[in-house]
Amino acid sequence: MRREPGGGLRPAEDLDPVHRLWLELPEQWRGPVIGPGIANWDRITENGDRRIDLTGLPDPFPAELAWMAHWQSVDGTRSTVLAMNQLANILRRAIREGHPFPTSMLALDWETASALQGWFYAHRWGRLPPKDSRSRLRVLFRFARQALIARCHDGPWWTLDEWHPRCDPRIPLSTREPQANYGCSPGQITQPWLREAVKWYLGTQLESGALRWTTVSQDRMNCLRRFDVWLTSCLDDPIEVLGDPAAAAGQADRYRRWAMEPGHRKTGTFDRRTPPKPAHPRLINDDIRAVADLFTFMVANRDRAHIVTGYAVWDRVTDTHVAGWFRQVSRIPRTPTLNDRHYVDDHALAQIPGALPLLGLPRDQQMTITRGDGTQVLAAGFDDPQAMRMILLQILTGRRSSEIRTCEFDCLSPAPDISVQSGQDQEVVRFRYAQSKIDTAPDTILVDREVSAVIEEQQRWVREHLPEFEPRHLFVQRTGNRNGDKPYPPGTYNWMLRELSNVARITDGQGRQLQLSNTHRFRHTKLTRLAELGLPIHVLQRYAGHATPTMSMHYVAQREEHAEQAFLATVKLRADGSRVQFSREDHDGLHLLDRADRFLPNGWCLLPPLQSCDKGNACLSCSVFVTDATHEPTLRRQQAETEALITRTTNAFREKHGRAMPEDNVWLAQRRAEQAALTRLLDTMADHPERAVQGGGCGAPPTGPVPLALTGPRRRTRP
Structure with missing residues (x-):
């Protein structure tokens, strides 16, 4: 007893x-x-x-x-x-x-x-x-x-209405999904006959390994919940969808057109706060395939469907229903979908390092940042140095956000038989990221000292804030993580980047505001630049962590600027087969498409010819301004004349008004900016005497980790 x-x-x-x-x-x-x-x-x-x-x-x-x-x-x-x-x-x-x-x-x-x-x-x-x-x-x-x-539940785990691996260890996770901090709710499906079938179908697929938790919880469940909404709102009797097999194709077409409406695709709380936008045809195909796959499973297991789900309506589903739904999967032309809008250009990348320290700055401190339109604002810190280092690693390595956010604490290891030395004694090491998408893909890349320095600084930060634990993840959750074993939550990361985007208002070369929370653009950018450098496709595939080279090429943005540069760099031949000799000036002139306004007294403007300049005469501080040593005498003369002009004008102001000209004077602020840009530009030219310099007056963006004085852990309340 x-x-x-x-x-x-x-x-x-x-x-x-x-x-x-x-x-x-x-x-x-x-x-x-x-x-x-x-x-x-x-x-x-x-x-x-x-x-x-x-x-x-x-x-x-x-x-x-x-x-x-x-x-x-x-x-x-x-x-x-x-x-x-x-x-x-x-x-x-x-x-x-x-x-x-x-x-x-x-x-x-x-x-x-x-x-x-x-x-x-x-x-x-x-x-x-x-x-x-x-x-x-x-x-x-x-x-x-x-x-x-x-x-307390003795039946199969998938019969519950709420699924969450954190609460139910019976839910199978793959070895690439060591910890899932998100769940899903099949109980939100209102049609009981559909709800029980979805539980059985997805639970069986997950246990068999045909689907993984990330796909089930974030993709298939949302598709089937959307199907439930359509059944409830558009059909007088939802069971009609399992009725006449000849009507299946027409019903699937009605569902396809309904799912294309932007307002019908809101399934979560965050979705309801964002304005609707048109869905890509691939997303519509995913919705239809999810229903067709469910019908396929029920047809294949029709003899057990009544027993497992408790509803005899599934005896009506046939292969004709499956074929009718699959027939509505549209064929998407194999045309490149990536362009300049999926690519973060140099103009935007030059602004991002100046705004990133704001993420790590304590909330009780402020710093001045320059927005994309040139205005300066004083902003308070976000007190999240982890988010600062995560996005910096994404920019430098081109990894997915989940691969950085959930990577292991001890993720660096020596690269065997590889040692690349430079003037700064730079080492190449192996970085193991959290490859959670493709089982057969590699999960390591070689990185330089710049990347390893960011990782080592984050390791020191974790040891200082969680000294009593053996860290499991490189980036950790700061609240509700007393054991120190939970990775940084994705919702917090996205929210931090959205808030930083609203404050910094970073813009690209065409004046479009860049949303930093769309971190996959940095992956497109990294792979595009590697491809444009001539990296062999098999090497690009290995670096990207893809299973096929076709997928790697999907990530390469087709930039018009690079296409023009590649065309102009090809060898030109005369009719007799002899080469046409071009000087550097001839090559630059062809690249600029005979635009005389792109030739400047002290350099060249690399703004794409079809775009207009909104900088006025502020070329020295522009990221697309290029100059070289041939213009150094002109630049030094301009620097001396600017300094003399400032001295002469400020003295005249003092004699007239009896006081010094204030530094926030509009004229003086502009001249000081020109003077500082010239100084930076000439210093950069001195460091690279045999190379052309682009955007030298903007100042060299900070590389590696940004040093911050952290006084201790702070609790931050998520909104």
């Missing part, structure tokens, strides 16, 4: 799931008062030394809440003492007042708990509960209760 949580006895072999979980708890966590005797209790909870009091609660509430509190501590989040005590107070008052409530936490969902909380506040204080009190209680009904439901 064994003693139950409430004090009763029951046979040891007749244990319900909750009682089994209670017996597995450490003795100090079994309550009814939790806290005394638990080591580092003040660090485990979010409320200091306050205890969890579960006395007076009917079974199985004490065992369930105790297990949830222990799971939070093991998960690395802090046990929510105030929320559990508040729920315990609500239940104790409901018992005294005879107010009905569910019999366990398994049956107490958030809607019922919220109603109980409203009754408690109205009965005791005569008012509704405040917003922060509702938010505090709701935390219990997210991951902790979901984990309890998963542990």
